[in-house]
Amino acid sequence: MLNYKHSVTLDVTRCKGCTNCIKRCPTEAIRVRNGHAVITEERCIDCGECIRLCPYQAKKARYDSFEAFSDYKYKIALPAPALYGQFADLDSVDSILDALLRCGFDAVYEVSKAAELVTEHTRRYIKRKGLPKPLISSACPAIVRLIALRFPSLVDNLLPLMPPIELAARNARAEAMERNPELSDDDICVLFISPCPAKISYIKNPVGVQKSAVNGGLAINDIYFKLRSEMKNLKDPKLISETGIIGLNWAGSGGEATSLLSDKYLAADGIENCIKVLDEVENGTMHELEFVELNACIGGCVGGTLNVENPFVAKARLRSLRKYLPVSQNTIPDSEALGEDVFYDVDIEENPAAALSSDRFEAITKMREIEEIYQGLPHLDCGSCGAPSCHALAEDIVRGEASIDNCIIRLRERAEK
Ligand code: SF4
Ligand code: SF4
Structure with missing residues (x-):
């Protein structure tokens, strides 16, 4: 995956962080962080869905001349x-x-x-x-x-x-x-x-x-x-x-x-x-x-x-x-x-980017953690946290890529307390 050359790219200067694209990405490859979209390369399948959806033409396809x-x-x-x-x-x-x-x-x-x-x-x-x-x-x-x-x-x-x-x-x-x-x-x-x-x-x-x-x-x-x-x-x-x-x-x-x-x-x-x-x-x-x-x-x-x-x-x-x-x-x-x-000359292999762990026991433990965190989230799937859904935010937290404070509703409740 490290040498993978994607066709779909993001022009950060055009991105307004509107979150339109994150919810429709079929592999949940996009997050909005620090005000703009970020594509997780390992998950992107270059389907082009986000190119269609972005109202600011921030997503583009690269091709040759x-x-x-x-x-x-x-x-x-x-x-x-x-x-x-x-x-x-x-x-x-x-x-x-x-x-x-x-x-x-x-x-x-x-x-x-x-x-x-x-x-x-x-x-x-x-x-x-x-x-x-x-x-x-x-x-x-x-x-x-x-x-x-x-x-x-x-x-x-x-x-x-x-x-x-x-x-x-x-x-x-x-x-x-x-x-x-x-x-x-x-x-x-x-x-x-x-x-x-x-x-x-x-x-x-x-x-x-x-x-x-x-x-x-x-x-x-x-x-x-x-x-x-x-x-x-x-x-x-x-x-x-x-x-x-x-x-x-x-x-x-x-x-x-x-x-x-x-x-x-x-x-x-x-x-x-x-x-x-x-x-x-x-x-x-x-x-x-x-x-x-x-x-x-x-x-x-x-x-x-x-x-x-x-x-x-x-x-x-x-x-x-x-x-x-x-x-x-x-x-x-x-x-x-x-x-x-x-016939194909090499087998098509699974892409482990969506797996929680290569160890079965650890993966099950992480799945449980995700469900626990998810239960504590508001289930609004509003996208304000930058993740496509509350469940995706819970997964990001377990993967160490986000914190519960990314949820503005929970953050506000904590601030009010
Ligand atoms: S839809 Fe376009 S402007 Fe909105 S977050 Fe995605 S890339 Fe950025
Ligand atoms: S090209 Fe498809 S898979 Fe890649 S980020 Fe855009 S919507 Fe997601």
Whole structure:
């Protein structure tokens, strides 16, 4: 965790300490101390929820710039499917892909193409016997990190297959070297055009793989205007896209699950809804399901904070774009076995940041202390203490990070006495 490079950051100079963000952080990673927010890095999953909530734009996402990679000989763009929903009046996605080439990329590899391959791999994998049920999609990195932190008992339910972004990067590199034998792997730079900070963070701190094949992440809203001006001058775009309906559907919630040809699935979006579903899965009430798709952002990836367009408008545009497309343009023959290279190469581990102690007895003792302190607090969850709830303040006190005097109601009572 020490070398973890978060995408979501706080600009202390803008923060007014209003406490808006602390209550909705899904991992209780934010406190207000000394008049401004403080993010506990070990707990932050880069979901971007606090970026949406802050009325003073004090929370921001860090991302890369295209210019930072100018030294590479060969640059490949990996457009997220959500990018296709950002532009009005398109007949096909080819003009976006061609515009990316005109922005300075040497090649484009659609993440939606890799998504169709992941769909094929998942359909095969899900048929294996003895798998934990339900399997949970590992495509949204914020959800994977949420599970590792708050639902460690469900880590084994995560689908252990490479997410589309990683598969796309690996395939794009291999294709580039095949087409340009003079290139070495070090000459190639793969840049993901991201709809959200969670995926930018994934590139810097991959989960399930030792090292990501992606070099950097650009934000959709950063490249949008450049792309739009290139698209205006495009009369006859090159035919580049190799994606069908399934690949485009991955941009929205339910797109991954519905493509699996099974009716035993559930798809939820929005971090709070996802937490409710994970609670149910943890309680064992969803074992009849085969697959659960969860997206931290409302609407799925089209709802990410680095997009330009309203997620519902983006979804409507994607619907019209896919009208004349085949179901899928990337299939694998049934006879082909599932290769080891499509699986994660490292296990996803629990994140101990939320644990009270690695010692079971000590953890139980601390839980009791928290409950005792909590009983003595006013249960108003007002946030004035800088913690998201009275229970979180009790936990902070037991962890030695706050004192009972942080509660202004108790402090006033003591002063009056
Ligand atoms: S919402 Fe959070 S980051 Fe924004 S001003 Fe309020 S306390 Fe600061
Ligand atoms: S990005 Fe998400 S997890 Fe991190 S501090 Fe903001 S709301 Fe909390």
